[in-house]
Structure formats: structure tokens, C-alpha cells
Amino acid sequence: MILHVFALGFVFLLLISILGNGCVIYIFLKRKEMRSTSNMFIVNLAISDLIMMLTHGLPVGINIFYQRYWMWGVLNCKLFAMLGGVCGTVSIFTMIMIGYDRYNVIVKGLSAKKITKMKAFLMISTVWIYAILSTSGPFLGWGAYSLEGFLITCSYDYIKEDWNAKSFVLYTLITHFFLPLIGVVFYYSQIAKAVISHERAMKEQAKKMNVESLRQKSDSSENMEVKIAKVSITNVLLWIATWSPYAIVVMIGLSGSYDTLTPIFAGLPSLLLKTNSSLNPVVFAVAHPKYREAIAKEFPCLGIGKVPPPARAGDPGTVVTATST
Numbered sequence: 001m002i003l004h005v006f007a008l009g010f011v012f013l014l015l016i017s018i019l020g021n022g023c024v025i026y027i028f029l030k031r032k033e034m035r036s037t038s039n040m041f042i043v044n045l046a047i048s049d050l051i052m053m054l055t056h057g058l059p060v061g062i063n064i065f066y067q068r069y070w071m072w073g074v075l076n077c078k079l080f081a082m083l084g085g086v087c088g089t090v091s092i093f094t095m096i097m098i099g100y101d102r103y104n105v106i107v108k109g110l111s112a113k114k115i116t117k118m119k120a121f122l123m124i125s126t127v128w129i130y131a132i133l134s135t136s137g138p139f140l141g142w143g144a145y146s147l148e149g150f151l152i153t154c155s156y157d158y159i160k161e162d163w164n165a166k167s168f169v170l171y172t173l174i175t176h177f178f179l180p181l182i183g184v185v186f187y188y189s190q191i192a193k194a195v196i197s198h199e200r201a202m203k204e205q206a207k208k209m210n211v212e213s214l215r216q217k218s219d220s221s222e223n224m225e226v227k228i229a230k231v232s233i234t235n236v237l238l239w240i241a242t243w244s245p246y247a248i249v250v251m252i253g254l255s256g257s258y259d260t261l262t263p264i265f266a267g268l269p270s271l272l273l274k275t276n277s278s279l280n281p282v283v284f285a286v287a288h289p290k291y292r293e294a295i296a297k298e299f300p301c302l303g304i305g306k307v308p309p310p311a312r313a314g315d316p317g318t319v320v321t322a323t324s325t
Contacts, residue, residue: 002264003150007064009271014057017278021050027294034290038101040120044127045094049277052087056080056274060152069151077154078138081145084155085135085172086128091277092180093127095239099187107194134175143168149267158253159261166254173254177247181240188233235283242276245269 024046028034059080063071070077101115115123137143144157144165158169246269252260 010057011061013278017053021046048090052277055083078145081154086131089131096183103187158250
């Protein structure tokens with residue numbers, strides 16, 4: 001029964017990922033106004049997380065209902081684990097890039113060096129190349145991939161006692177979890193500090209001027225940046241909450257406390273990671289006002305956002321043309 005619940009969880013998250021990440025990719029690529037530098041990182045996150053679930057959710061779902069242990073062979077176990085490592089690494093470093101971009105806009109402001117689309121493309125390409133190279137070790141003789149938890153998923157082999165396997169897992173743990181964690185904590189703590197300081201200054205100035213608020217319509221772009229920053233911080237906390245249990249399991253394996261690693265204790269963190277992969281870009285995108293407006297036009301059945309009312313003839317700034325609808 002536990003295995004079937006586990007399988008249903010993977011399939012359910014796969015469907016959410018296809019719907020959510022698919023909508024993000026479709027909207028951001030179709031509409032020209034959404035093709036900004038910042039949104040390139042969000043699209044990259046959506047692509048990475050979608051690949052993660054397509055290559056993990058479907059095989060695991062089929063596997064559990066057809067056979068109660070891994071049925072795809074040794075080579076596919078390694079490929080399964082490597083793909084998980086590649087997509088997980090890309091997602092983690094994309095979170096850092098999003099944090100750096102938000103830090104650039106909100107904290108540095110006008111003094112920031114603008115990230116061009118070419119620079120963003122090079123950053124994204126570098127992350128993908130690094131992710132592939134850093135997870136190919138077991139195919140080149142460094143480290144190993146093996147079955148984990150319920151024996152229906154594969155990941156880094158943190159059970160082996162030889163230094164070759166332990167050094168690879170230790171390298172991955174440091175460079176793919178702890179260092180990125182320091183990076184995102186730094187960027188988003190600075191963002192939170194800037195946002196709080198700005199909001200406090202606005203309230204104090206409003207009190208001095210005896211008005212309720214200093215915000216005007218012209219502040220809408222600034223408000224949007226603040227909202228996106230707040231959602232980004234929430235998403236980082238979600239990332240820490242979903243990746244930390246897996247990191248703890250890996251550290252327990254490295255310490256040699258194998259009695260603690262029961263199938264459920266070792267298997268559930270991998271399902272938790274897939275939850276993050278399914279919801280990550282959706283949280284970013286749904287908080288984006290333009291995205292909500294675009295998805296209301298493209299997919300009104302989802303009930304997300306409101307379609308702006310069409311301009312009427314005679315309204316200020318309206319140009320009436322003879323084109324048909």
C-alpha cells in the first residue's frame with residue numbers, strides 16, 4: 001500500500017508539473033512582452049523541473065504498478081539518477097541566478113550592472129554544462145549511483161563505505177547544497193532587508209506628511225518588484241524545506257548510521273524534492289501580474305488572473321480601426 005501511495009504521489013506531481021510548468025513555458029515564450037531577461041531564468045527553472053518530472057514521475061509510476069522493485073536495468077538506474085542530479089543542480093543554481101537578478105534590481109538599483117539577454121543566456125548555458133559534467137562522475141569511475149529507499153528510485157550512492165564513493169557524494173553535497181544555500185541566503189536576506197527598510201521609510205514619510213500612503217500609480221512597477229521579491233523569498237524557504245531532508249539523509253548515510261535509513265525514511269525525501277520541482281516556477285509565475293493577465297487570456301478555464309476590459313471607442317487614448325475581430 002505504501003508503494004502504491006508513493007507511486008500515486010509521483011504521478012500526481014507529474015500531472016501538476018506538466019500543467020504548471022507547461023503553462024509557464026508556453027506563456028513566457030509565446031508573448032513578446034514576457035521575454036525579459038529576468039523571465040529567462042524562470043523559463044529555465046520551468047524547463048529543468050519539467051524534465052525532472054517527465055524522466056522520473058512516469059518511469060516510477062509505471063514501475064510500482066507493474067513490479068515492486070526497479071525493473072529498468074542497471075544502466076537506466078544510472079541514467080535516472082544522473083538526470084535527477086542534472087535537473088536538481090540546474091534548478092538550484094537557477095534559484096541563485098534569480099536571487100542575483102532580484103538583488104541587482106532591488107538592492108543595487110541604478111548602480112547595478114544590467115544583465116543583458118546574452119549574459120543571461122551564457123549564465124544558463126554554463127549552469128547546464130556544469131550540471132552535466134558534475135554528475136557524470138559515476139560513468140567515469142568517480143562515485144556511484146544506486147537504488148535508494150523503496151528500491152524503485154535511483155540516486156547518489158551514499159551507502160558505500162569506500163572513499164571513492166564518499167568523496168563524490170561529499171563533493172556534491174558541498175557544491176550543490178551548502179554553497180548554493182549560502183548564496184541564496186545572502187541574496188534574499190539582502191533583498192528582505194532592503195524591502196523592509198524601504199517599506200519602513202515610506203510609512204515614516206507618510207506619517208510626517210499626514211497622509212495614509214505615499215504610493216501613486218507611478219509606483220506600480222516598484223510594487224511589482226517588491227511583490228516578486230517577497231514571492232522569491234517564500235520560494236527559497238520552500239526550496240530549503242524540501243531539499244534539507246534529502247541532504248540530512250545523505251549526511252546520515254555518509255556518517256555510517258545505516259540503521260536509521262529505513263526504506264520510508266530514505267525514500268520520502270525524494271518524493272518531497274519532486275514536490276518542489278512541480279511547484280517552484282508556478283509560484284514565481286503566478287505572482288507575476290503580467291503572467292496572470294496572460295494566462296487569463298490564454299487559459300481562462302484555470303481561473304487565474306483577470307482579463308483587462310477591452311478599450312471602448314471614445315475612451316482617452318483609444319484608436320478605432322476598421323479591422324475585424
